[in-house]
Amino acid sequence: MTAVLGAALLMLLPLVAITGLLSNVAYNPRLGANAVDRHLGPLDFYLFSWPTHPSWLYAANQGVHVTIGLAAIPILLAKLWSVIPRLFEWPPLRSPAHALERMSLALLVGGAVFEFVTGVMNIQNEYAFGFFFTNAHYYGAWVFIAALVFHIALKLPKLRGALATRQAFVPLLDDVANTRPERRMPVDNELIPTTPASPSMSRRALLGTVAAASGLLFLQGAGQSIGGPLRRLAFLAPRGRNPNDGPNGFQINKTFDATGIDFGELGPSWRLHLRGTRRVKLSRAELLAMPQHTYDLPIACVEGWSTTQRWTGVRLRDLALLAGIEGAAQLTAQSHEQYSSYDHATLSASQVDDERSLLALRVNGVDLSPDHGFPARVIAPALPGVHCTKWVRTLRFRSV
Amino acid sequence: MDRFRRRYGAGPLHLIAFLTSLLVSGLAVRRFFDSDGSETVQILVWFGLGIVVADLVFLPLYSFVDRVLSRRPADGPGTARFARVRAHVRVPLILSGLLLLVFAPLILRRSPGDFGDASSLSPDPFLHRWLIVTAALFALSAASYLVRVALDRRRGSGRS
Numbered sequence: 001m002t003a004v005l006g007a008a009l010l011m012l013l014p015l016v017a018i019t020g021l022l023s024n025v026a027y028n029p030r031l032g033a034n035a036v037d038r039h040l041g042p043l044d045f046y047l048f049s050w051p052t053h054p055s056w057l058y059a060a061n062q063g064v065h066v067t068i069g070l071a072a073i074p075i076l077l078a079k080l081w082s083v084i085p086r087l088f089e090w091p092p093l094r095s096p097a098h099a100l101e102r103m104s105l106a107l108l109v110g111g112a113v114f115e116f117v118t119g120v121m122n123i124q125n126e127y128a129f130g131f132f133f134t135n136a137h138y139y140g141a142w143v144f145i146a147a148l149v150f151h152i153a154l155k156l157p158k159l160r161g162a163l164a165t166r167q168a169f170v171p172l173l174d175d176v177a178n179t180r181p182e183r184r185m186p187v188d189n190e191l192i193p194t195t196p197a198s199p200s201m202s203r204r205a206l207l208g209t210v211a212a213a214s215g216l217l218f219l220q221g222a223g224q225s226i227g228g229p230l231r232r233l234a235f236l237a238p239r240g241r242n243p244n245d246g247p248n249g250f251q252i253n254k255t256f257d258a259t260g261i262d263f264g265e266l267g268p269s270w271r272l273h274l275r276g277t278r279r280v281k282l283s284r285a286e287l288l289a290m291p292q293h294t295y296d297l298p299i300a301c302v303e304g305w306s307t308t309q310r311w312t313g314v315r316l317r318d319l320a321l322l323a324g325i326e327g328a329a330q331l332t333a334q335s336h337e338q339y340s341s342y343d344h345a346t347l348s349a350s351q352v353d354d355e356r357s358l359l360a361l362r363v364n365g366v367d368l369s370p371d372h373g374f375p376a377r378v379i380a381p382a383l384p385g386v387h388c389t390k391w392v393r394t395l396r397f398r399s400v
Numbered sequence: 401m402d403r404f405r406r407r408y409g410a411g412p413l414h415l416i417a418f419l420t421s422l423l424v425s426g427l428a429v430r431r432f433f434d435s436d437g438s439e440t441v442q443i444l445v446w447f448g449l450g451i452v453v454a455d456l457v458f459l460p461l462y463s464f465v466d467r468v469l470s471r472r473p474a475d476g477p478g479t480a481r482f483a484r485v486r487a488h489v490r491v492p493l494i495l496s497g498l499l500l501l502v503f504a505p506l507i508l509r510r511s512p513g514d515f516g517d518a519s520s521l522s523p524d525p526f527l528h529r530w531l532i533v534t535a536a537l538f539a540l541s542a543a544s545y546l547v548r549v550a551l552d553r554r555r556g557s558g559r560s
Contacts, residue, residue: 043427074498080454087455095409100418106451107425113450125514126505129446131439135431140447142428150421154414176483200470201487209491213498220503235529236503243520251519258517371520 001203002191003162004172005079005210010152010159012072017145019065023302024138026050026058026384032332032346034387038135043142052354055381056308059225059300062384066304067221069119074213076112078206085191101154104147111144123303124238132341176202224305239305247364248372250307251299253385256370259337261391263370266336270375272359276323276397284375287361290314295356301385311379313360316352320397328353329397333378333389345387347380349400356381359392466490488545492537499530 025046029035035044051057093099115137122133129136163169171180181196223234234240239251256263272287274280292312300306320329328349337343351357357380360368368374373390380388405411432443470486500507507530509515509523516523 038431041427041431043424043431070502073502077498081459084455084459096407097409097414100415104418104421109454110447110451113454114447117450118446120502121505124503124505125518126509127514130442131446136439136443139428139431140443143425143447146421146424146428150417153417176487200483201490205487205491209494212491213495216495216499217502235533236499236506236526238506238515238519238521241521241525254518255516255520 001206002079002082003159004169004207005075005082006155006159007163008075009072009079012068012075013148016065016069016072017141017148019061019068020138020141022061023058023065023384026061026382027387028346028348031330031348033344034346036134036341037132043139049348049350050382052351052356052381052383055295055297055356056300056306057382058384059298059306059308062300062302062304063221063225063306066119066123067218067225069116070217070221071214073116073120073217074210076116078210080109083191085193089190104150107143108147108151111140111147114140115144134341172203172207174202174204176200176205179203221304227305227307237305238303239301239307243371247366248369250309250372251301251305252371253299253301254340254390256374256391259340259391261336266370266375266391272376272392273394274319274323274397275394276320276325276329278324280322282322284361287314287359287376290318292361293355293358295358295381297356297379297381299379299385299388306385310364311358311360312362312365313358313376313379315355316347316357316359316378316380316395317355319359319395320352323395323397325397325399328400330400332396332398333392334394334396335389336391336393342386343389345378345389347378347383347387351380351383352397354381357383359395469493484545484548488541492534492541495537496530496534499533503530 025048027034028050029038029040029044030046093102118129118133118137118140121128122137127133171182174180176199179199179202181199182192220234220237220240223230223232224237224239231240231242242249243252268283271281271283274282291314293315294310294312296308296310298306298308316331317329320331329352330346330349331352332344332346335343347357358378359376360373360379361376362368363372368377373392376392377390378388378392401412408415432440469489503526506515506523506526509526512521512523515521
């Protein structure tokens with residue numbers, strides 16, 4: 001049983017870990033002040049810069065991270081349940097090697113619970129913990145991954161041995177009347193009970209229950225990530241509904257009311273400040289008079305939900321030219337919002353240069369609503385949602 | 401080599417793997433100390449609580465609930481039926497409980513708070529939806545119980 005659950009986790013957890021690390025790459029932590037409240041250390045090595053193709057790359061990455069993470073929870077709980085006798089094994093420490101293994105297990109269990117609990121709380125905007133989620137979840141992941149790799153290296157031979165015997169699979173088919181305790185041979189295993197109680201549930205019923213629970217949680221993640229008509233399948237997920245009808249009635253990451261921006265600043269007196277080798281101020285009417293381009297691009301949140309909409313606006317690279325910058329340029333966008341970790345974001349030169357990267361003024365044929373960043377917001381392919389700065393005040397271009 | 405193995409309890413590769421894993425953990429934990437002190441303490445407390453809660457609170461709690469549910473009548477003609485009824489209560493209970501465990505922040509939320517600020521959605525439907533799903537799971541389980549009993553009866557009467 002433990003072997004089957006372990007094999008399932010062995011397939012799922014690497015997916016969650018890799019998409020988690022990729023999510024960090026997608027934030028371009030080396031650019032500008034993108035690494036919020038964080039000094040880059042030896043664990044921040046980046047082998048490639050985050051691409052802009054395909055445009056749904058970040059949406060898919062976060063969808064997999066959160067959906068597979070949710071689906072792994074029942075399996076993880078069942079696995080912890082199946083190995084609990086080991087917590088009380090006797091003697092508690094057999095050798096120095098055994099002592100170190102148990103120490104690593106504490107990091108493994110602590111790391112797993114920490115990562116899953118903070119992740120699950122964060123997607124529901126529940127910040128009962130008194131620390132900054134992003135950094136704690138990222139470095140906690142390294143503790144978890146380090147202990148997990150050591151654990152897999154130790155247990156893989158045992159897992160293969162157990163799965164190679166008929167014992168691992170045949171009993172999974174028995175009904176409760178035929179459910180027998182495992183025999184100790186040919187694979188001796190500390191988890192096989194010496195004095196088993198009579199079975200109250202067959203192995204297939206237990207695995208079936210775990211699978212059903214996984215499936216229910218999978219729906220929550222998949223529905224809010226894929227969106228469209230499937231969104232309603234995510235009946236308990238935070239973004240399983242549209243906030244309202246109409247062209248602006250799609251999912252919101254931060255409402256206008258929560259920003260504390262004075263709406264007067266965004267009225268007719270609003271100007272976009274361009275900074276480069278020269279300074280330019282543009283009104284919204286002047287921006288609308290520039291060549292407009294329309295693309296279907298997803299807004300994808302780190303929390304695992306996404307929604308694809310039709311955006312219209314001015315190309316960022318056209319604005320870079322207007323600011324006097326020819327050739328590759330990084331961009332730092334600053335919002336009217338202040339005192340938020342994500343009131344500004346820096347985009348890489350390849351993100352600025354992509355023809356689909358826009359300062360959007362309209363969405364689905366109408367002006368942006370205040371909740372979606374009126375008068376103007378950044379939207380770029382495969383860019384994490386919080387870097388698609390809303391209520392833009394300044395675009396600062398810098399040659400690279 | 402044999403002496404090392406006897407003393408340490410495993411081969412040298414084991415020790416090297418452990419030290420590598422510990423080094424990576426150490427590098428990560430060091431980063432926790434970047435932020436101001438209160439955050440560091442909170443992170444370490446949550447990390448430690450995770451172990452304690454999972455192993456010493458959560459597990460004994462659901463084992464206890466299951467024990468209470470499973471107090472069975474003395475062996476007799478009713479035993480098999482009891483086991484079946486118990487299974488049909490236990491499965492929907494586990495599924496519903498797990499949904500509550502995972503989505504408790506939304507299901508139990510009584511004011512929009514941070515969730516409303518972020519999404520402009522009301523948290524009200526989550527409790528209703530969870531109750532409906534719970535009811536549906538128990539109904540489904542009850543229906544499948546009745547089907548199984550009916551099938552057994554038919555099989556039984558066919559034989560006699």
